[in-house]
Amino acid sequence: MIDRLAELNIIVCGAGALGSNFIHEIMRQGAMNVTAIDDDRVEEHNISTQMYGPDHVGSLKTNAIVSVMWLLLKKVVMTCSHELIERNIYQELHNADLVIDTFDNAASRFLVGDYCYTNGTPCLHLGMSEDGNYGNVQWGKFIYKGEPTFRDPCDIGITRNLISIVVAMGCEAVMRWLADNRQDDMEFTLRDMRITVK
Numbered sequence: 001m002i003d004r005l006a007e008l009n010i011i012v013c014g015a016g017a018l019g020s021n022f023i024h025e026i027m028r029q030g031a032m033n034v035t036a037i038d039d040d041r042v043e044e045h046n047i048s049t050q051m052y053g054p055d056h057v058g059s060l061k062t063n064a065i066v067s068v069m070w071l072l073l074k075k076v077v078m079t080c081s082h083e084l085i086e087r088n089i090y091q092e093l094h095n096a097d098l099v100i101d102t103f104d105n106a107a108s109r110f111l112v113g114d115y116c117y118t119n120g121t122p123c124l125h126l127g128m129s130e131d132g133n134y135g136n137v138q139w140g141k142f143i144y145k146g147e148p149t150f151r152d153p154c155d156i157g158i159t160r161n162l163i164s165i166v167v168a169m170g171c172e173a174v175m176r177w178l179a180d181n182r183q184d185d186m187e188f189t190l191r192d193m194r195i196t197v198k
Contacts, residue, residue: 018126101123
């Protein structure tokens with residue numbers, strides 16, 4: 001399974017709280033071919049929940065994750081630092097064996113989910129509720145019930161515990177998928193500290 005993980009071409013959409021931490025964890029577990037897509041820059045309030053430090057403030061997140069992963073693991077992350085839109089999504093995702101969606105807005109999540117569904121590319125969405133008390137990982141096409149807007153809870157330092165749990169669930173879902181092709185959805189609630197596998 002470790003050999004399969006090392007060979008897998010993983011594209012992570014979003015290099016913020018969930019994305020940067022997921023890249024760190026999955027590469028520690030043995031992933032070698034990881035691409036990060038993000039057009040944002042590191043801001044000071046990102047430091048409490050993302051993999052970046054004070055020296056990265058103002059840098060593109062894609063440049064920062066390259067720096068961090070080389071420093072920590074001596075591993076290279078490939079990057080795309082422009083916005084993922086309908087016009088360029090095929091170019092950026094066509095060679096993915098697995099897409100990880102950690103975007104913090106509904107429009108981008110729908111775009112990634114629709115592309116992967118249409119092209120038969122395995123896609124795992126990682127997300128958190130707006131109040132920071134619930135997180136889930138979900139395979140397949142992104143479905144959001146309610147208004148397609150998000151207030152990002154990922155910039156609040158106290159949500160780091162939930163971020164870590166969601167990232168751990170995401171890594172576990174990937175490993176189960178590699179082991180026997182299972183696509184287990186998982187959810188976690190802080191209220192009862194319970195993980196549910198669907």
